[in-house]
Amino acid sequence: AAEQHRLRVRQRFSGFYDLSVHQSGGATDIDGAHFEAEAYVGQMLKHKGLPELVAKSNELSGEIKELDSDMQMLVYENYNKFIAATDTIQLMKEKVESLGPDLARLAASVHDITTTSSNINSNLADRRVRIQKLNGVRRLLKKLSIIFELPTRLNRAVELDACAEAVKYWTSSLPVIRAYSHVPAFKAVSGESEAIL
Structure with a gap:
């Protein structure tokens, strides 16, 4: 029942x-x-x-x-559920509203950072190009110094009876010497080196 x-x-x-x-x-x-x-x-x-x-x-x-x-x-x-839901919605609204200024500040900060980063990149772009050029010149000078020191190195290798080392120095430098054989300084290095060998 x-x-x-x-x-x-x-x-x-x-x-x-x-x-x-x-x-x-x-x-x-x-x-x-x-x-x-x-x-x-x-x-x-x-x-x-x-x-x-x-x-x-x-x-x-x-x-x-x-x-x-x-x-x-x-x-x-x-009714209690409705009141609880209303309270929850009100809290969410307050949280979202309180986030508004924070989000605006965050957006402004991100914009400032982006602007500063762009300015730094544009300011450093010229320097970066100059550094790359200078780095290229430094590498070239290092190679040239090895070429211009070739007769001295060959003499030292021959004096120490290290013929294999002398041949290695000569063969590694030969492509650069041939490429710039029209330049008098390279022509002189080539002549001195051949005379030593």
Whole structure:
């Protein structure tokens, strides 16, 4: 009986919230979709006696009170959820609003950093090109110093009887000497080196 009562309450709430409507019965089915109070009362008056009508009235009054209590509980629970949701939304709004100035400052800082970085890059671009050129000149001077020291190195290698070392010096320098053989200084280094070998 208690289970049947719970089922009925659940069906009524489902009907109230339009979750699922009880499809059985006609105008006199109290849980039906097409229930008519006048037809139900008329049928009860025809077929039931006074004690049964009083019992049914008491049963319906109890169900109404229980449904009313359940409805109030649902309203109360949903109201609390609504208040909690409203508070949460308000907090989120405040957090987002408080982030606004921080985000604006962050955007301004990022813009300043980008501008400063661009300025530094443009200022250093000329220096970077000069450094690269100077680095190229330094490497060339190092190679030239090795070429111009070639006769001295060859003499030292021959004096130490390190002929293989002398040949290595000569063969590694030969491509540069040949490439610049039209320059008098290279021509002189080439002549001195050949005389030593």
